[in-house]
Structure formats: C-alpha cells, structure tokens
Amino acid sequence: MIQLNWFKTAIRNIRRNLSSAIINVGGLTIGFTGAMLLFCLLHYHLSFDDFHPNKDRIYRIVSETNEGVQSFNQGVPQPVGKAFKNAYPFAEQVAMRADRGYALVTIGEGLEKKQFRISGSYVQPSYFSIFNYPFLQGDASVLRVPGNVAITEKEARRLFPAGDAYGKNIMVDGKLLTIAGILKDIPPNSVNQRDLFVSYENYKTDQPWMASDSSWPAISGGVQCFVLLNKGVKAATVDNEFPRFVKQYNPDKNTTLQLKLQPLKDIHFNLTFDGDIEKKQLWGLAVIGLFLLLTAAINFINLSTAQIFFRQKETGVRKALGSSDSQIRWQFLVEAFVLSVIAVVLSLLVVLLVFPYFNDFCQTSISLTALYQYPFVLFVSAMVLVISLLVGYFPGSILARLKPVQVMRGHFQQPASGGFSMRRMLVVGQFAIVLFMISCTTIISRQLQSAIRGDLGFKQSGIVLLDIPGKDKANAVAALRNKLKGLSGVKSVSACYAAPMSSNSNSTSVTFDNQPPESAFSVNVKAADTGYLSTFGLQLLAGRNLYAGDSVNGILVNETFVKKVKIASPEQALGKTVALNNKPAQIIGVVKDFHAGTFHSEILPTCLYSKLSSYYTCAVSIDPYQLTQVLPVVEKVWKEVYPDEMYSYNFLDENIKYMYSTDITLLKFNQVFSFLAILVGCIGVFGLVSFMAIRKKKEIGIRKVLGAGVDNILWIFAREFIYLLSVALVIAIPPAYYFMNRWLDDFVYKIQIGPYNFFGPVLLTFVLVILTVGVKSVRAALSNPIHNLKSE
Incomplete structure (x- = not known):
C-alpha cells in the first residue's frame, strides 16, 4: 500500500511541476533514443558470424608480401588450399572460394527475357561444411558437378516469382547453368554476403590458369581459402608451419610471400584485410552514445537538485507527519523512475519510427526483432535503473537530512556538497562533453573534406564509369570509344582497368634496368589506353603518352617510381627498361603522382600500360x-554495342566518397549526436535559468526598482554559465586534441591540428549558451517588478 502511495504521490508531484517534468522527459528521451540506436548498431556488428557452431575453429588464410613495400591481401594463391589439405592434418575441412563479382543472370528469351545482377562466387562443396549456410533443397554435393549452381531463397523468388526455381536452367554471364540447390538466405550479420554459388569445377574452365596448380605468382583478393581446424589445433601452430609450407610448395624460391591464419571473428573488423569497420570505431560510437546519455542524466540531476529549494517545505511537512529518511529517499527514487519509464516509452516509439532511416544511415540491415531480444531488454532495463538511482539519490538524500523545525522556520540553506558545487561540476561536465564532440566533429570533417575534395592528382567531377563486358573486347571496345567520342557534351573517353583511385587494384613485382631478381619491388599496375591521361587530367612531366595497342610496348611511371629507383629527374628515367610480368618494357613517360588509394595509404610506385584484355571500365568525361x-x-x-548485357554506371x-564510407559514417554520427548533445544541453540550461529566475525574482525586482537595465539582469544569469563554460573549455580541449591526433595517425596524408581548429566549436558553444540563457533571462528582466516584490 505504501509503495502504491509513492507512485500516486510521484504522479501528483509530476503534474504539479509539469514544466520541469517536460524538460526532464524531453532530455531523457533524446538521450535514451540515441543510446538505444547505438546499442542496436554495436550489438549488430559484434554479433557478426556468431551463428556458426564452430566459429572459434574457422579461419581464413591471408597473405603478406614485402617487395620494397609491405602489402597485405585477404586472398592467397589458388593452389594454397589443395596443397595445405594434402600437406598437413591440421584442418577438418578446407575450402576455396573465387569471387566473380555481380554475375549477369538471364532467364527467358525474346520478349520474356529478364536480366538480374547477383553477387556470386565459385565455391567447393566443403565451403558449406565450414559455414552454417543450410540448404532448403539439394545439398552441397551438387556443387561437385560442373554446370551446377546453388542460389539463396530470396534470389530464387526474384528469378522465379511464380514457380519453383529448383532444377531450372539459367544463363550466368552467357553460360547455361542449372539451379541444383536452394539455400536459406545468408544472415545480414555475416561477412560472406553471396547469393549465387557456382561449382568450383566451372572456375577451372572459366579461368584455367588462375585455377591451376601453377598460379602461385598470382594473388587476388577474390580468391580466398577458408579452413576449419581440428579440435585442439592452435592457430599459432599452423602459423609456425607456414614458412616451411611456402618454401616447399611455391616454385618461386625468391618469393617474399607469407601466410597466416585470420580468425573468422576478426574478418569483419580488420581493415587491413578488407574488413568493414574497426572495433575501435565501434567503441568510439559507444562513447558518443554514453556522452549523450550522460548529458541527459546531468540535466535530470541538475534540475532535480535545483527543485530542492521549492520542495523543502513539502519534505518538512512529510517528516513532521512521521515519514522516515528512507521513505523520503524512496519517494524521489520513485519519481525519477516514473519519469525514466515515460522517457523510455517515448524513446521506443521514436526508435520504431526512425529505424528504417537509421538502417539506411548506417548501411546496415538490423531487424526490428532486435528490440525484443533479451540483450536489448536488459540494456534498457539497466539504463532506466541506473538513471533512476543517480537522479533520485541526490535530492532525496539531501532533503532526508533536513530537520522539520528548521525547514518550517525557513532557515534551510542548500548544502554546498549537494547544491551549487555539485551542480556546477555537472554543468561543467556537460559543457565539456559538448565542446569535445563539436571539436572532434570539426576536425574529422576538415580531414575528410581534404581527402575527398583535395588535390588527388587527377580530375574527379563529371566522369562517368561504365562497365566493359568480358567478351569480344577487340571490336566492341573500339566501337564503344568511337561512338562515345562523337557525342555532343563528351570531352574525352578512356578504356582502362579502373580509375586512378579505385577499390580495384592490381600489383606485381618489377625489376628495373636489368637488375638482379632479388632487387625486385612491388608496383601498382593499371591498364590504360591513350585517352587515360586526358580523361582523368593526369599531368605528363616528361616523355610522351602511351601507344595504342594490345601489348605492353611502352609504359608510363609516376614520380614515386622514379624516386624508388633513385633517378634524379623524370627526364633521366626515359628509355630505361623495366621487367614487368617477366617481360621487358621501356619507360616512355613520367606522370605526376596521383592517389591510387585513400589518404589512409601512401602513394605507391605505379605503372600504366596498354593491354586491351585488361580493360573492364570505360571512363567518359562529360561537360x-x-x-x-x-x-x-x-x-x-x-x-x-552490348545489346545482351545489363547497363549500369557510376560517378x-x-x-571515391564510398571508399571513405566508414569515416563518413563516423562523421555523420558525430554530427548528429553533437547536435543532440547541444540540444539536450540547451534544454538543461534553459531549465536551470528558469529555476534561477524564480529564485531570484525578488532580487531582480529590487535591482529594476533601483534602475538596473536589461543588460544588467542578463549578466546576473550569464556570468555563472560563462565561467562554467570557460572551465569546461580547459577540460575538453586537451583530450579532444589527443584523441583526434590518434585518429589522424591512421591517415598518411593528414591535416595539422592547431588552435584555429577549436575556435569555431568554442565560439559556437558560447553563442548557443548565451542565446539559451538570454531567452529566459530577458523575459525575467522585462517582467513587472511590482509582481516580483509582492511575495516570496
């Protein structure tokens, strides 16, 4: 019965102090909403590939080479899988997978013909013994037969919405294949997002050299080897055997190839081997959510302690009527709990409304069912309890210590430990969080703008990239170039392997000027035609452009290449011989350095050469x-030119922006949550000024009668917040400088952090605080002093 009375009293007090309750609930709703969304995001990423029963024994073999420049690759030479399985008893299962990108799938003929792009791979049957991707129809053994494919359930419905896809024939990149298996859809929290699985036997016929046992020199990121280790086998044991394994099976005895095992749980988080997001970035997002939640909690605590002045008589009467200290504390705890529950309910409604947009924002596929699972329920429950305890404890403990006689006589003074000193510390903490987040957002934004919009060494805007299909390149590429060049508004056209900066890259080892094989070093190679320089605006420093043709009859190198071989000037490099893919080629020109990768990586030695069979992109520069x-x-x-193919293009x-997608997502999160932290902070400041205006109304009245102007009254309210903001400035800037320097260390090419980076955030915070204080204080200053002097 007593507990029920606590809730009744709490609701009555909330209704009596409705403006305070609205401010508290508003701030908490923002904080809870941000925390819930970020919890869903973190739980989604941290749950990647948790559904595999043997996840702790699943590894990917990755490679590392060091030919002048250390390079890492998630792929391995194709013969690794077979050799490893035969050489050691370490693995229960070994499976090779060779990616084929987005395959063109055609069904029907004539007017009934439909085309689809589906992400596909060649896989061995053992792939499905390693990973938990169950079959609905057929089984993994069907992939032992050439010409068989397995597709996911969603793609089966997309291809054949009116009937059963099992057993149907489809055209995959112009070849007739049979759907011999249907799999359950791959969960979104898996690193292996493929929907079309082609028999690995087809890889041997489609790419005979790459699929052969002699392709040890070739390392492609799309050719990967997965292993399921036997129980009891340690990854370190296997890694220790890899040097001997490479030496024994690789025919190139001068190779610098090193192999090692990468745990399945590391694949999603390791950017070195083409992961999606680093764990430190996730923890950074977690800190942002914690900051937002702390800002809302600080508001709640500050406004609750500010109310002590107005609730002292209520507490005195309750104690005079027999209420114990614990009952006073429980009353405030229950009130905090009720407000927290209201905020949680509102937050859940907001989360449900924004969830689809949140998934688009984060480029994720988080299901709404995550809101009903026990981790989320536990998190929300813990959040409510902790906030309720924090908020209810301070005012309840302070008022519980009051003596009824002192309160009734009006002799009560707020204790410094729980009153202004505590509140000032909390306000400083809140301001420090806001300043920290705005400063970090500003620096991240400047770095990304420098990376995306800065001088990359080539032209970016107005260039459209078209796919070049693999068949009949000799005639089709020439026809496409000639027809596009004749269009009005087209400035230039180039057929090439890829744009200067691209996620697709090739590298190989070269020797310079007939030097011995051990002096070989790694270079980035790009197949390009004669229009490559003009289309992308690359600057030729010495020599001349490439010849037209389908053979490596001359190459262009960049400045970094010239420095690598220790030649004094670009002109002196002309005419020198380079052994590229074991074939001699003459340097006919030197181009100015350009970025082939993001600002996270350094510019590598680069070679451009003509090779028609390696042209997969047509770049069109348009007005x-x-x-x-x-x-x-x-x-x-x-x-x-390609009537049987599916058209697509990219800018x-x-x-380039997509290559910085992880950094841009981090920036967007900082921007959104900085805005929310500012909003919550302003709500809190507005609430505190409101209470100050009520407490100081008699003082304001006297000052106005004595001739004080609006500016004098405004200063009464503003001076304390300016002082607290100044203290917060000293606290927030050093850690912001430290953490942003650490973040910038991931970039080879980065901006320098100086005092000017913090001027804008500090000015913005000061202006927002002054405006927030001014809204309420000006209203108080303009009020009639007679009303303020009538009574306390």
Missing part, C-alpha cells in the same frame, strides 16, 4: 552542364 542530356544518349550507345566522385 557537367550537359550531364542530364548526355547520360541517356550514353546509355543508348552502350546498349547498341567517379561518388566512388
């Missing part, structure tokens, strides 16, 4: 003012 008119014509021309500048 930006005619872009909308030219793009439909470009599509028409492309379909004339180069958008591709």
Whole structure:
C-alpha cells in the first residue's frame, strides 16, 4: 500500500511541476533514443558470424608480401588450399572460394527475357561444411558437378516469382547453368554476403590458369581459402608451419610471400584485410552514445537538485507527519523512475519510427526483432535503473537530512556538497562533453573534406564509369570509344582497368634496368589506353603518352617510381627498361603522382600500360552542364554495342566518397549526436535559468526598482554559465586534441591540428549558451517588478 502511495504521490508531484517534468522527459528521451540506436548498431556488428557452431575453429588464410613495400591481401594463391589439405592434418575441412563479382543472370528469351545482377562466387562443396549456410533443397554435393549452381531463397523468388526455381536452367554471364540447390538466405550479420554459388569445377574452365596448380605468382583478393581446424589445433601452430609450407610448395624460391591464419571473428573488423569497420570505431560510437546519455542524466540531476529549494517545505511537512529518511529517499527514487519509464516509452516509439532511416544511415540491415531480444531488454532495463538511482539519490538524500523545525522556520540553506558545487561540476561536465564532440566533429570533417575534395592528382567531377563486358573486347571496345567520342557534351573517353583511385587494384613485382631478381619491388599496375591521361587530367612531366595497342610496348611511371629507383629527374628515367610480368618494357613517360588509394595509404610506385584484355571500365568525361542530356544518349550507345548485357554506371566522385564510407559514417554520427548533445544541453540550461529566475525574482525586482537595465539582469544569469563554460573549455580541449591526433595517425596524408581548429566549436558553444540563457533571462528582466516584490 505504501509503495502504491509513492507512485500516486510521484504522479501528483509530476503534474504539479509539469514544466520541469517536460524538460526532464524531453532530455531523457533524446538521450535514451540515441543510446538505444547505438546499442542496436554495436550489438549488430559484434554479433557478426556468431551463428556458426564452430566459429572459434574457422579461419581464413591471408597473405603478406614485402617487395620494397609491405602489402597485405585477404586472398592467397589458388593452389594454397589443395596443397595445405594434402600437406598437413591440421584442418577438418578446407575450402576455396573465387569471387566473380555481380554475375549477369538471364532467364527467358525474346520478349520474356529478364536480366538480374547477383553477387556470386565459385565455391567447393566443403565451403558449406565450414559455414552454417543450410540448404532448403539439394545439398552441397551438387556443387561437385560442373554446370551446377546453388542460389539463396530470396534470389530464387526474384528469378522465379511464380514457380519453383529448383532444377531450372539459367544463363550466368552467357553460360547455361542449372539451379541444383536452394539455400536459406545468408544472415545480414555475416561477412560472406553471396547469393549465387557456382561449382568450383566451372572456375577451372572459366579461368584455367588462375585455377591451376601453377598460379602461385598470382594473388587476388577474390580468391580466398577458408579452413576449419581440428579440435585442439592452435592457430599459432599452423602459423609456425607456414614458412616451411611456402618454401616447399611455391616454385618461386625468391618469393617474399607469407601466410597466416585470420580468425573468422576478426574478418569483419580488420581493415587491413578488407574488413568493414574497426572495433575501435565501434567503441568510439559507444562513447558518443554514453556522452549523450550522460548529458541527459546531468540535466535530470541538475534540475532535480535545483527543485530542492521549492520542495523543502513539502519534505518538512512529510517528516513532521512521521515519514522516515528512507521513505523520503524512496519517494524521489520513485519519481525519477516514473519519469525514466515515460522517457523510455517515448524513446521506443521514436526508435520504431526512425529505424528504417537509421538502417539506411548506417548501411546496415538490423531487424526490428532486435528490440525484443533479451540483450536489448536488459540494456534498457539497466539504463532506466541506473538513471533512476543517480537522479533520485541526490535530492532525496539531501532533503532526508533536513530537520522539520528548521525547514518550517525557513532557515534551510542548500548544502554546498549537494547544491551549487555539485551542480556546477555537472554543468561543467556537460559543457565539456559538448565542446569535445563539436571539436572532434570539426576536425574529422576538415580531414575528410581534404581527402575527398583535395588535390588527388587527377580530375574527379563529371566522369562517368561504365562497365566493359568480358567478351569480344577487340571490336566492341573500339566501337564503344568511337561512338562515345562523337557525342555532343563528351570531352574525352578512356578504356582502362579502373580509375586512378579505385577499390580495384592490381600489383606485381618489377625489376628495373636489368637488375638482379632479388632487387625486385612491388608496383601498382593499371591498364590504360591513350585517352587515360586526358580523361582523368593526369599531368605528363616528361616523355610522351602511351601507344595504342594490345601489348605492353611502352609504359608510363609516376614520380614515386622514379624516386624508388633513385633517378634524379623524370627526364633521366626515359628509355630505361623495366621487367614487368617477366617481360621487358621501356619507360616512355613520367606522370605526376596521383592517389591510387585513400589518404589512409601512401602513394605507391605505379605503372600504366596498354593491354586491351585488361580493360573492364570505360571512363567518359562529360561537360557537367550537359550531364542530364548526355547520360541517356550514353546509355543508348552502350546498349547498341552490348545489346545482351545489363547497363549500369557510376560517378567517379561518388566512388571515391564510398571508399571513405566508414569515416563518413563516423562523421555523420558525430554530427548528429553533437547536435543532440547541444540540444539536450540547451534544454538543461534553459531549465536551470528558469529555476534561477524564480529564485531570484525578488532580487531582480529590487535591482529594476533601483534602475538596473536589461543588460544588467542578463549578466546576473550569464556570468555563472560563462565561467562554467570557460572551465569546461580547459577540460575538453586537451583530450579532444589527443584523441583526434590518434585518429589522424591512421591517415598518411593528414591535416595539422592547431588552435584555429577549436575556435569555431568554442565560439559556437558560447553563442548557443548565451542565446539559451538570454531567452529566459530577458523575459525575467522585462517582467513587472511590482509582481516580483509582492511575495516570496
């Protein structure tokens, strides 16, 4: 019965102090919403590939080479899988997977023909003994037969919405294959997002050299080897055997190839081997969510302690009527709990509304069912309890210590330990969090703007990238180039392997000027035609452009290449011989350095050469003012050349932004949550000023009668917050400087942090605080002093 009375009293007090309750609930709702969304994001990423029964024994073999430049690759030479399985008894299962990108799948003929792009791979049957991807129809053994494929359930429905896909024939990149297996959809929290699995026997016929046992020199990121270790076998034991393994089976005895095992649980988080997001970035997001929650909690505590002045008589009466100290404390705890529950309910409604947009924002596929699972329920329950205890304890403990006689006589003074001193510390903490987040957001934004919009050494805007299909390149590429060049609004056209900066890259080892094999070093190689320099705006420093043709009859190198071989000037490099893919080629020109990778990595020695069979991209430089008119014509021309293929295009500048997608997501989170932290902080400041205005109304009245102006009254309210903000500035800037320097260490090319980086955030915070204080204090200053002097 007593507990029920506590809730009744809590609801009555909340209704009586409705404005305070609205401010508290508003701040908490923002904080809870941000914390819930970030918890869902963290739980999603940390749960990657947890559904595999043997997840702790699953590894991927990755490679590392050091030919002048240390490079890492998630792929391995194709013969590794077979050799490893035969050489050691370490693994229960070994499986090779060779990615084939987005395969063109065609069903039907004539008017009934439909085309789809599906992510696919060649896989061995043992792949499904390692990973828990169950079959709904058929089994993994069907992939032992050439010409068989397995597809996921969602793709089966997409291809054949009106009937059973099992046993149907489909065209995959122009070859007739049979759907011999249907799998359950791959969970979104898996690193292996593929929907079309082709028999590995087809890889041997489609790519005979790459799939052969002699392809040890080739390392492709798309050719990967997975192993399921036997129980009791340690990864370190296998890693110790790899040097002997490479020496025994690799015919190239001068190789610098090193192999090692990468745990399955590391694949999603290791950017070195093409992961999606680092764990430290996730913990950074967790800290952002914690800061937002702390800001909301600080508001709640501050406003609750500020109310002590107005609730002392209520407490005195309750104690005079027999309430114990514990009952006073429990009353405040229950009130905090009720407000927290209201905020949680509102937060859940907001989360449900914004969840689809949140998934788009984070580029994730988090299911709404995550809100009903026990980790989320435990997190929300813990959040409510902790906030309720923190908020209810301080005012309850302070008022519980009051003596009824002192309160009734009006002799009560707020104790410094629980009153202004504590509140000042909390306000300083809140301001410090806001300053820290805004400062970090500003620096991250400047670095990414420098990386994306800075001088990359080539032209980015107005360039459209088209796919070049693999068949009949000799005639089709020439026809495509000639037709596109003749279009109005098209400045230049280039057929190439990829743009200067691209997620697709090739590297190989070269020897310079007939030097011995042990002096070989790694270079980034790009196949390009004669239009490559003009299309991408690359600057030729010495020599001349590439020849047209389908053989490596001359190469262009960059400045870094010239420095690598210790030649004094670009002109002196001309005419020198380079052994590229074991074939001699002459340097005919030197181009100015350009970024082939992001600002996270350094510029590597680079070679450009002509090779028609390696052209997979057609780059079209279009006048930006005619872009909308030219793009439909470009599509028409492309379909004339490739009538049986599916048309698609990308903008180069958008591709570059995508390469920074993880950093941009971090920036967006900082921007959104900084805004929310500022909003919560302003709500709190507004609430505190409101209470100050009520407490100081008699003082304000007297000052106005004595001739004080609005500016004098404004200063009464503003001076304390300016002082606290100054203290917060001293606290927040050093850690922001430290952590941003650590973050910038991941970039080879980075901005320098100086005092000017913090001027904007500090000014913005000061202006927002002054405006928030001013809204309420000006209203108090303009009030009629007679009303303020009538009574306390």
